[in-house]
Amino acid sequence: MSSGLSYKIAVLVFLQNEAGEHLLLLRAKPPNYGIWSPIGGKLEMHLGESPFECAVRETFEETGFVIKSDDLHLFAAIAEKAYEGQSHWLIFLFNCKKVLPQLPPDMHEGKFGFFSRATIDTLPIPDTDRSALWPIYDKYRDRFVMLKANCAPGQPVKVEIEQIT
Template structure:
């Protein structure tokens, strides 16, 4: 889908200025316990399946929507792995748009669907084992990639 009308309207008013944005990220695992990563068109680095929370959406609804839009998969968020924000979550897109994400990271399972490779948002989709995580655009603690996590959500103080 790309950028929603809500965020387009904000960008028209703010230009490339730093925008605070609530977002979701999915650690989506297959049956082999590998994690799904995507690579957007014209980008070299990989990334987790992610996106902005839209007005009126719950974070879990946003995660399900983003996963379907970017991968073609019907997923179910199982639990929150972590919540991250601050300067470590700042990112500048190739078009100059600056964002600082407040990111809710979900562990997700695949319910149904087939990977939709080379779609409108993503050119590559691939599963990686947790000990072979590719270079990624956004910074996350290594903790989120571990299949051996505590039950409570992780955050940085």
């Protein structure tokens, strides 16, 4: 059975300041328009870009913060089926070990804020972030976990762990 939906590959990068607050972007365009999420973006697949290369590039493009692959820890990958009924996503989640020195300036994709982990739970964030990404970050950010999630519209998001290392 074919759903006819495209498959997109992306990264999310979890950055923190010296106080341990997380950088989030209030998105000014889809996906996730008008809600807070970690920075990230789609792989430049036509260039053969790796998830690590994409995370380094997106971090610089969105924040101006220069990092290298060694500054990143890949802690999860999640395959999201039928996100917002628009497409399937394979998302690589990175925790940046290098501290972000200051709040980046606002940009065309949105505005930034630093938030404590407890405050994030009170913000407007994507359902998948609330049910999967932040709990996975909390539990596995120093390890690695592979997940899949059914995000089809009209159904509760169902997340399953496929492997933990």
